[in-house]
Amino acid sequence: MTIDNLTGYKPTWCPGCGNWGIYTALKNALTKLKLSADKILVSFGIGCSGNMNDFLNAYAIHALHGRSIPMAIGMKIARPDMTVIAVVGDGDCYGEGGNHLLHALRGNHDLTVIVHNNSVYGLTTGQTAPTARQGYRSKSTPLGIIERPLNPLSLALTQGVSFLAQASAGNVVNATEIITQAIKHQGLSLVNFLQPCVTFNKVYTYDYFKQHTYLLERDYNYRDYNLALQKAEEYSQEKFALGVIYQEKRPTYTDYLNKLTQTKKALDYHLLLQEFS
């Protein structure tokens, strides 16, 4: 039942793909937390990231492109006792499913959302993603993308994320620690994973990330919202802090639901029918 126990399905990612690092970090974190395959529910989006569905042992569903978060919300509603994780891509979660992310943040659903952010659509062979830098040339934007990139960190922070972290696929040790904390956090945890697409993105390489990332200082106060906002804004300058950027304690959606289900009385149909006579 352990997460490590691969059942013979070999990952299909390209050699050197950032997904390997994220996958390893996630498995390490689950192992560390003693969360066996039968205790977790995972909802995968569609994309190279979602293909992890075939390799990660869990009660899982490979859902639709962009719709992994609502599905994870449904899972948590039905099974508040289980750990729920959404594994998504940047096009998946920041593009197609952007609306769902906004509203999941409002609700503080107790989920861990792991976003594979490589700024390209790998599975469809390299079109631009909403996180690509302005002017980025790709098959779908040969003249350079006109729009500015989305800043997922500022977006999440200003819309009420209760746990925000950034990790790099190239630093598995650090990423393992971050995912561990994200899963332990009660409320919506968003982990923005910076990762290269070795096949289709020649800009955001391992080297690029080495140069543009730094580990948050030990004494960084992740409870300070204004400080977190500054760190989040750095994302737009292509300066990427790695670590837990923000965390706050506040009631989750599940906490409110528990109140509802605890007040549940034995159902007397007369109570419902009297309003119709």
Added chain:
Amino acid sequence: MKFTWKIGGEAGFGIMTTGLIFSKIALRHGYQIHDFVEYPSLIRGGHNTYEVTVSNRPISAPKYTIDLLVCLNEDTYLYHKKRLTPQSWVIYDKEEFELEQNNIVKIDIPFSKILTDLQGAAVMKNMIALGSSLALIGADLKELKKILSEEFSAKSQAVVEFNQSFAEKGYQEVRKRFPSLIKSFLLKQPAPATLALTGNDAFSLASVIAQCGFYCAYPMTPSSSVLTNLASWQDKTGMIVRHSEDEIAVINTALGSAFAGMRSSVGTSGGGFALMVEAISLAGITETPVVIFLAQRPGPATGMPTWTEQGDLLFTIFSGHGEFPKIVLAPGDVEEMLKIAAEAYNLADIYQTPVIILSEMFLSESHQSLAQKTVVDFWQQYQVKRGKLVDKLATVSYKRYQITQDGISPRLIPGVQGYYYQANSYEHLEDGHTTEIGEERKKQVDKRNAKILTYLKQDFCLPKIYGDFAQAELVLVGWGGTKGVLLEAQRILTKKNTPTALIHFTYLYPLDGEKLRPLLTAKKNYLLVENNSTAQLGKLIKMEVGVEIKNKLLKYDGRMFFPEEIVNFAEKKYDN
């Protein structure tokens, strides 16, 4: 006895509340009712009406002639004058406008003067009109006072009494000035406890009865009252009711909770359903049970939000890309809505596939009386059937999509210790892993399709036949919420010497063409009646049964049929 009361006036002036009070007063006098509302998609302005037909026998449809018309403004009179007879009463205020006809019974009530005298706002006209209406039909004013007390006592006793004083004034006005015109239509008679339910109310109750754990929706007329009903009952039922950010989230959230083992459903209308379609396909391939309540309104796009149509039958049947089984059911009245919708939850679990309940505005928002005992008895005998569920396995591994004879694979609810599996939106092997192997793909397609045959064998219901089919010369064919008017038309035609039967479809898809053929190929005159412009049931019958019904009566102006329209059409068509 059959009696039609109708009130009309400007939107925002309490027409809907007043109409429902009239329906409930009729119920409490021991009568059966059928009502319907007409309103534009506005909160204020425009014209609203509420029409109630009362009978001492079960009643399923409105009737064309209006016996008592309450005109809170001139539009009400102008829109409805063609439906008046020499016996029709018309309540109005001659200070506001005059009625051009003389061959009606005019009941002039000085609304404006009473409002001034008692210092009431314009909305109090309703209460005066209700009082006058009850006086004319010989009803008991005490019932009105009691309902007002129930409605407004939460506000204050003063509000109750204020409303009651206007009703009293309207009542006395008729007693004093028109004593000779009073007819004792609505004398109290003993009757068992009866409820006034809309189709949406019935779906809401069915969801509670079926122990649905999670209902998710985004408000959309005419489905919204299911959301508001179930939300307002949450503290009594424990059902989790969620208003999500959009319909895409709605159905994906429901599929998430359904995958995790909770009975789940969603509700919407055409536009919202269009947004859900991709996820219906997801439910098909992942074999996740979900009940989808679709209350139709005229489209395309925003169409006419507050009016009625049966325009989404084929869209529903063909909804979702790719090929997969789904079940489409269309109850005809509130009792069928209650029972078929509750059954839909079982079918979704048994066949592990989406089940769509089609309603339409006319069924969703019209009240119909139903004996409380019918509801309670059904509630007590209903059994939750969750299909092939497993929680203990003989083997170490579990195959979510195991190939079986009947197409249904045993389902393990996530969370069982010692196991795990994946459900998959991609084509998959028996164990759920993604595959692109041709043979494996075929096996899974065949497995899913096999569920259709299993359903046709185990649970499909042929359309119901009303009237004497053997003797019938004319056979009406229809589906869904037109049932009540079709039944009434069938009765009238038979009484008028055209032996008529009705074939009414509720289990619309999949269909068993072989079993249906004899019903649709007898030596009879068939008349297809649908509230749409393209005869969608006709097309479905042609596709599945290979029979074309040539004669059609189609209505697509957003209004429901009156039984009389169907009778007149049939008589012109078939009488020599």
